Each structure stands twice: as C-alpha cells, then as structure tokens.
Amino acid sequence: MPATIYRPSIFLVLVLFLLTAISVTAQQADAENCNLCHGLTLLGISTTADGLRSFEVTSDGYNHSTHRNVICRDCHTDINVFPHPEDVASVECYKACHITKPFALTGYSHAEQFDAHAISAHGFNPEYSDEKNEAKPDCKYCHSNTFRNVIKDEALEKSTEHCVRCHEGEGLAGVILHVSSHSGHRTAEASIDVVELCSSCHADQGHMKQFDVNLTQVEGYERHFHGKALKRGMNEVANCMDCHRNHLNLPADDPNSSIHPNNIQQTCSSNSYCHTDATAKFAVAAIHSEPTTQNNPIIFYVEWGFIILTAGTMALLFAHIFLDFGRWVGDIWMRRRGK
Amino acid sequence: MSQDYTRFSLNQRLQHIFMFVPFIILVLTGFPIKFPESEFWSFVLAAAGGIENTRLVHRIAAAVMILDFAFHIIYVFYNLIKNRPSLADMHLIPNKRDGQNIIQNMKYFLFLSDERPRFHKFSYIEKFDYWAVFWGMFIMAGSGVILWFPVLFSKFLPGIVIQIAYVAHSDEAMLALLAIIIWHFYNVHFNPRIWPANKVWFKGTLTEEEMEHEHPLELEEIKAREEASK
Numbered sequence: 275m276p277a278t279i280y281r282p283s284i285f286l287v288l289v290l291f292l293l294t295a296i297s298v299t300a301q302q303a304d305a306e307n308c309n310l311c312h313g314l315t316l317l318g319i320s321t322t323a324d325g326l327r328s329f330e331v332t333s334d335g336y337n338h339s340t341h342r343n344v345i346c347r348d349c350h351t352d353i354n355v356f357p358h359p360e361d362v363a364s365v366e367c368y369k370a371c372h373i374t375k376p377f378a379l380t381g382y383s384h385a386e387q388f389d390a391h392a393i394s395a396h397g398f399n400p401e402y403s404d405e406k407n408e409a410k411p412d413c414k415y416c417h418s419n420t421f422r423n424v425i426k427d428e429a430l431e432k433s434t435e436h437c438v439r440c441h442e443g444e445g446l447a448g449v450i451l452h453v454s455s456h457s458g459h460r461t462a463e464a465s466i467d468v469v470e471l472c473s474s475c476h477a478d479q480g481h482m483k484q485f486d487v488n489l490t491q492v493e494g495y496e497r498h499f500h501g502k503a504l505k506r507g508m509n510e511v512a513n514c515m516d517c518h519r520n521h522l523n524l525p526a527d528d529p530n531s532s533i534h535p536n537n538i539q540q541t542c543s544s545n546s547y548c549h550t551d552a553t554a555k556f557a558v559a560a561i562h563s564e565p566t567t568q569n570n571p572i573i574f575y576v577e578w579g580f581i582i583l584t585a586g587t588m589a590l591l592f593a594h595i596f597l598d599f600g601r602w603v604g605d606i607w608m609r610r611r612g613k
Numbered sequence: 614m615s616q617d618y619t620r621f622s623l624n625q626r627l628q629h630i631f632m633f634v635p636f637i638i639l640v641l642t643g644f645p646i647k648f649p650e651s652e653f654w655s656f657v658l659a660a661a662g663g664i665e666n667t668r669l670v671h672r673i674a675a676a677v678m679i680l681d682f683a684f685h686i687i688y689v690f691y692n693l694i695k696n697r698p699s700l701a702d703m704h705l706i707p708n709k710r711d712g713q714n715i716i717q718n719m720k721y722f723l724f725l726s727d728e729r730p731r732f733h734k735f736s737y738i739e740k741f742d743y744w745a746v747f748w749g750m751f752i753m754a755g756s757g758v759i760l761w762f763p764v765l766f767s768k769f770l771p772g773i774v775i776q777i778a779y780v781a782h783s784d785e786a787m788l789a790l791l792a793i794i795i796w797h798f799y800n801v802h803f804n805p806r807i808w809p810a811n812k813v814w815f816k817g818t819l820t821e822e823e824m825e826h827e828h829p830l831e832l833e834e835i836k837a838r839e840e841a842s843k
Contacts, residue, residue, distance in 0.1 A: 573777065583788065597719070
C-alpha cells in the first residue's frame with residue numbers, strides 16, 4: 275500500500291517547510307548572525323564609566339521592531355572586526371542603509387528628517403551651552419524604536435485611522451494600511467500618543483523654562499476644543515504635529531515656520547479633513563494662550579465677566595432659596611411650639 | 614364651586630417640552646467635552662454612544678431648540694399684533710409691583726411679616742426664569758452656531774468673535790445648567806411646598822386653591838371680569 279508510505283512523509287515535508295519558513299523570516303534581519311552572541315541574556319560589560327551595560331538583543335523583540343529588516347551593520351557601521359573595538363561611534367540616523375525606499379531604487383536613509391530636525395527648534399544651537407543642547411530631543415527621544423513584542427490591535431487601529439484620514443481618496447489607504455499592519459511600531463502614532471510625547475517635555479515647566487518658549491502651550495491646547503475632543507476619543511482633531519510639523523518644528527517668528535503668521539492660514543487649511551478654506555481671520559484665533567490682560571485682554575475679561583456673572587447670580591439665587599426654605603422650616607417650628 | 618383655571622395653553626406647554634427635552638440632551642452631549650477628564654461625564658458620553666455620535670446629536674438637539682425658540686418669538690409677536698395688549702396685560706414684563714413683591718417676600722422670609730406677597734399671573738421668580746432663558750438662548754444659540762460653522766463666520770466677523778463664542782458657549786452653559794437645576798428645580802420641584810412637582814407644565818391648569826395661593830391678583834382680576842360680563 276504505497277499511499278500509507280507517502281502520507282507520513284508528506285506531513286514531514288510540510289512540517290519541515292513550515293519550520294524553515296518561520297526560521298527564514300526570523301533570520302532575514304540577522305543575516306550576519308549577530309544574535310549568535312547578542313542573543314545571550316547575560317552578554318554585557320561592566321565599566322567604571324557606564325556601570326553595567328547590556329548588549330543583549332532579544333531576538334523576539336528585534337523581529338518585531340521597525341528595523342527588523344535592516345541588518346545590524348547598516349546602522350552600526352563602525353563594527354567591522356571581531357572582537358569589536360571598545361570605542362565605536364554611536365548610530366547616526368541619517369546614514370543610508372541597504373533598504374530601498376518603496377517605489378524607488380535609492381538607498382533608504384533618514385537624512386531628510388535628520389536635516390529638517392537639525393535646523394528646527396529642536397536642532398543643535400551653537401549659541402546654547404552643551405547642557406542646554408542636550409536637553410533638546412534627538413531622533414531617539416521621540417523614535418525610541420522600542421522593541422515591542424506584539425503591538426496591541428487597538429493601538430494599531432488608532433495608528434491606521436490617523437494615516438487613512440489623510441490618504442483616503444488618494445488610493446493610498448490600502449498601501450498605508452498594509453505597511454502599518456506590518457510595521458505598526460511607532461511609525462505612525464495615534465494623536466493622543468503624539469500629544470503625550472510632546473507633553474513629556476513641553477508640559478514640564480521646570481524643563482522648558484531654560485528655553486525661550488510659551489510655557490502654557492500644553493495647558494492651552496488642553497483647554498481648547500482640539501485637546502478636549504482628543505481626550506474624548508475624537509482622533510481626527512489636530513494634534514501637535516498637524517500644525518507644528520513633525521521634524522521641521524520652527525518657532526512662530528521664523529518665516530519658514532508652519533505657524534508663522536504668513537503661513538498659519540495655509541497650515542489650518544492644508545489638510546482635506548481640517549478647516550478647508552480657512553480664512554486669515556479664522557487662523558489668527560489663539561488656540562494655545564492662557565488668556566492674560568496682556569496677550570488676550572478681550573478673552574480675559576469675557577472669562578472673568580462670566581465668572582462674576584455666574585457667581586453673582588448663584589449667590590442671589592441661593593440666598594433666596596435659603597431664605598424661602600428657612601421660612602418653611604420656621605413655620606413648622608412655630609406651629610409645633612404654638613400647639 | 615371650585616373650578617380649574619387655564620394657566621398654559623397646549624401650544625405653550627408644547628413649547629416648554631420642545632425646550633427642555635433638547636436642553637437635557639444638549640447638557641448630556643455637551644458637558645463631556647467641557648470636562649474631558651471627568652469620570653462622571655465619561656460614563657455619560659459612553660452611554661450616549663461616544664463623541665462621534667454626541668457631536669451629531671448635539672447639533673440635532675440644538676436645531677430643535679433654536680426652532681422652538683424661533684417659534685416662540687413668532688408666537689409672541691403674533692399675539693402682540695393680534696391682541697394689542699396694554700402694558701399692564703403683558704404679564705412677563707418686569708414692573709414696579711415686582712420690586713414691591715421682592716421687598717414683601719423678604720419681609721415674609723425674615724418673619725417681619727406673615728403676609729405673603731400677592732402675585733399676578735407671573736411672580737418675579739417666574740419672570741426671572743423666563744428672561745434668564747431668553748438671554749441664555751441668544752448666548753447659547755449665537756455662540757453655538759458660530760462654533761458650528763467657524764470658518765464661514767470668520768469670513769465676515771473678526772477672529773476674536775470665534776474665540777469669544779468658544780468661551781461664552783462653555784461658560785454660559787454652566788450658568789444655564791446651574792440656573793435650571795438650582796433655581797428652576799427648587800421653584801417647581803424641591804421647594805417643600807411644591808414637592809414632588811408642580812404639574813402645571815403637563816396639565817396646563819391650576820385649581821382655585823392653587824390660584825388663590827400662588828396668583829391671587831390674577832384670580833381677582835378673572836373674577837372681576839366674570840362679574841362684569843354677567
């Protein structure tokens with residue numbers, strides 16, 4: 275009975291095929307087999323300067339990271355010999371790697387983003403002290419590329435919602451969904467996470483005091499409709515990046531800034547899902563300011579007017595209610611006393 | 614023989630219902646955004662189907678309320694033109710008697726007098742309620758419509774108006790809610806002489822005893838008129 279001979283072998287072939295397929299995807303990123311050593315849990319050194327430093331790269335985490343298809347030496351370019359030298363340059367995000375851009379044949383790099391960041395408010399400022407420059411966010415501060423094991427579906431959905439709201443109707447929705455479902459790892463942040471990320475510095479007044487910036491930005495955002503609606507789960511409202519851009523964050527007095535008075539109208543109306551055909555008068559509405567007598571006296575006095583009106587009205591109404599109730603209680607008391 | 618006296622016509626009672634039903638919906642769908650971190654309003658928002666739903670529901674309720682208010686304005690003007698009442702017959706207009714009534718009521722509250730003020734068709738308490746809603750409607754509907762179409766309004770209004778609308782809508786909403794649940798609810802529900810509810814908004818009539826107690830001047834006038842027409 276030849277069939278009985280073949281059946282187990284077909285099964286075996288299938289199992290072997292599946293195993294190979296799984297291991298191929300796992301090994302694809304680590305073509306140079308770095309994880310032979312770096313997969314070891316206790317791999318690390320102890321130096322007087324750094325203390326204990328782990329060199330472990332968890333293979334599971336690596337396979338699920340954004341950079342899982344980038345071989346290690348594409349970024350760690352200094353590491354060419356074994357054993358590795360003690361001092362190696364740190365990873366620079368602008369260097370081109372062996373990944374090719376989608377729809378292009380050039381080597382992929384983050385140079386464009388790196389250059390934008392360099393001239394942005396977050397970039398290196400020669401007039402600042404080293405300490406002050408270091409207090410600004412570098413690539414890794416925002417793009418931590420944390421090795422996450424499995425991204426939560428919920429977070430992924432939020433991320434794709436964010437992509438689709440721009441790219442819908444351009445035929446790109448499918449591509450975006452495809453890419454993000456494969457690499458949904460901090461590549462496209464949900465709006466609420468963007469605000470949280472920016473707030474990690476900008477809401478910290480102690481930290482921000484050293485820079486010449488508006489200290490109530492985050493508070494102002496949260497007071498306004500965008501911030502409030504976002505907290506209530508409305509993902510299409512503007513987050514920080516929608517108006518301030520993602521890498522080229524420039525102060526309002528820079529003529530190239532997205533929030534410069536000459537450009538703000540364009541910024542409000544630039545996206546089809548935002549305030550299309552926003553007028554100049556619409557765009558000047560201060561959405562970040564904590565109103566004061568100096569920066570926004572009209573709103574300051576309107577707010578105080580309402581506080582006084584409300585408090586005054588309530589005081590009178592409460593007094594009336596209290597007296598009315600007092601008379602009722604008094605009547606009962608007198609009736610009982612009279613009997 | 615005791616008889617019932619009509620206080621509110623069916624038309625007027627419907628106007629009240631078409632005002633307070635949207636009011637409740639507007640509060641429930643608006644306050645979760647005013648207080649984005651409140652647990653209580655989170656619960657309300659979730660129960661109402663989330664922000665995508667409540668934004669639509671808020672606008673529908675607003676439209677109903679605005680139409681009701683517009684109907685009321687037309688109704689008032691129609692009656693003014695049709696009946697040409699004298700100033701004394703326009704019972705909602707504040708007058709000298711309200712001042713006297715307030716003083717008398719204070720005396721009564723403070724046990725300086727045992728006589729309650731004698732009210733006509735509307736006491737100063739009710740007039741305050743009416744005009745508070747009247748003012749509130751202009752602020753809420755005006756600012757609300759501006760916030761509904763901010764870009765459109767910015768075409769012919771200065772940008773600051775949109776900011777004022779944002780502040781006014783939120784703050785006047787608080788004032789309106791407090792006025793209703795504290796003042797109006799005390800006067801028609803929680804007042805121990807009224808508790809659990811004054812049913813006139815539903816029945817539309819008051820008994821002779823109620824008229825005697827709450828609106829003696831009006832009752833006198835009705836009786837005098839009946840007497841004269843006999």
